[in-house]
Amino acid sequence: MIPAGWVDRQLRLRGIDDPRVLAAMAAVPREEFVPEDLRSHAYDDAALAIGHGQTISQPYIVACICQALALQGGEAVLDVGTGSGYQAAVLAELGGRVVSIERVPALAARAREALAAAGYAGVEVLVGDGSLGVPGRGPFAAVAVAAAARRAPPSLLAELAPGGRMVVPLGGRRSQRLMLIERRGDGFAARPLAEVRFVPLRGVEGVR
Ligand code: SAH
Numbered sequence: 001m002i003p004a005g006w007v008d009r010q011l012r013l014r015g016i017d018d019p020r021v022l023a024a025m026a027a028v029p030r031e032e033f034v035p036e037d038l039r040s041h042a043y044d045d046a047a048l049a050i051g052h053g054q055t056i057s058q059p060y061i062v063a064c065i066c067q068a069l070a071l072q073g074g075e076a077v078l079d080v081g082t083g084s085g086y087q088a089a090v091l092a093e094l095g096g097r098v099v100s101i102e103r104v105p106a107l108a109a110r111a112r113e114a115l116a117a118a119g120y121a122g123v124e125v126l127v128g129d130g131s132l133g134v135p136g137r138g139p140f141a142a143v144a145v146a147a148a149a150r151r152a153p154p155s156l157l158a159e160l161a162p163g164g165r166m167v168v169p170l171g172g173r174r175s176q177r178l179m180l181i182e183r184r185g186d187g188f189a190a191r192p193l194a195e196v197r198f199v200p201l202r203g204v205e206g207v208r
Contacts, residue, residue, distance in 0.1 A: 002026060003043050012046050016063045018070075024093040025063050025095055030056075032118040033086035033111075037081060055119035056084040059089045061178070061196060063090075067166045068180045068193055069142040071096050076139070078159065079123075081146035081201070085111030089120045091144060099137055101130035103202060112163050130201035133159040140164060148198040149175045153205035157181070159189065169198040171205075 007026045016022060031042035033056055038048050045056040051166040053161030057065075065087065071077065073095025079088045082102035088111070092098045100123055102108040108127045115123045126134060130145075131153045145156065145168035152168055160166055167174035178193040198205040 001031075002029070010043075010059050011063045014060055014071075014148035016067055018067045018131055020071075020094060021063055021066045021092050024066065024090050025059065027093050028085070028089045029118055030059065030086060033084040033114045039050050040166055050084045050107065050110075052107055054104070054107060056081050056086050057198075061194070062087050064178065064194055065146075066090055066094060066145050068167050068181070069144060069165050071142060076137075078081035078130075078134060078138070078140040078143045078156075079146070080133075080143065080156065081199075082108055082111045082125055083146060085115045085120075085123070085125070087144060087146055088123045088125070089115055091142075092120045092123050095147070096142065099126065099134055099140075100124065101126045101134055103127070103129055122188075122206055125145065129203035129206075131155065131201055142166070143168075145169070145201065146198065147201035147206070148173075148196075149201040149206050152179070152188075153201070169196050173200065 031039045034042045047058045071094040077096035077098045079100035082100040088100040110126045133155040139161035141164045143166040148169040164183045166181045179198045181190045
């Protein structure tokens with residue numbers, strides 16, 4: 001159960017003000033996406049370990065990513081780094097048609113189960129190198145990348161639809177800047193959203 005006042009304390013008071021995002025965060029049961037022994041911490045103001053050296057992102061950061069993507073419903077959305085599946089669930093709750101890609105098969109399998117249990121069986125979870133996007137499935141109106149790279153992977157930029165938005169943490173190993181990149185005409189506009197610390201994006205167009 002989502003604790004009373006959680007959305008206000010962790011999200012609204014810190015500047016998340018999109019009512020659709022607040023409603024989606026209040027609707028997705030985060031406890032379904034954390035390991036059994038961490039369920040009592042599901043609503044902590046923190047990232048939590050999910051095994052394989054990976055984490056489920058802090059709720060505020062998930063909300064920040066969703067707010068920046070500004071989904072209205074019905075958009076094709078790519079979620080890179082499924083992890084627990086929580087971010088994918090919130091994007092689906094916002095009405096996105098979500099394709100999510102994870103490189104660790106065991107995490108992808110667990111995320112599929114969690115998504116089904118939480119009522120988001122429509123999210124498609126693929127196993128593969130998401131730094132290369134999902135060839136043949138784009139263009140995407142929104143791309144959420146949950147792992148850090150030095151620069152935005154060109155393959156992911158190429159899959160952004162005109163006017164499409166991507167949120168990606170860019171920087172070094174210890175800290176990064178969560179960036180919003182928008183496809184505008186022939187180019188891209190970028191602006192920083194927050195200072196963050198994500199696990200590295202592996203793969204051909206990641207950190208390796
Ligand atoms: N969005 C997730 C956060 C997961 S952490 C959640 O809500 O729980 C980032 C995830 O990205 C990890 O599971 C990691 O295995 C995965 N990852 C790292 N590099 C990747 C790549 N190149 N392709 C796909 N997944 C990748």
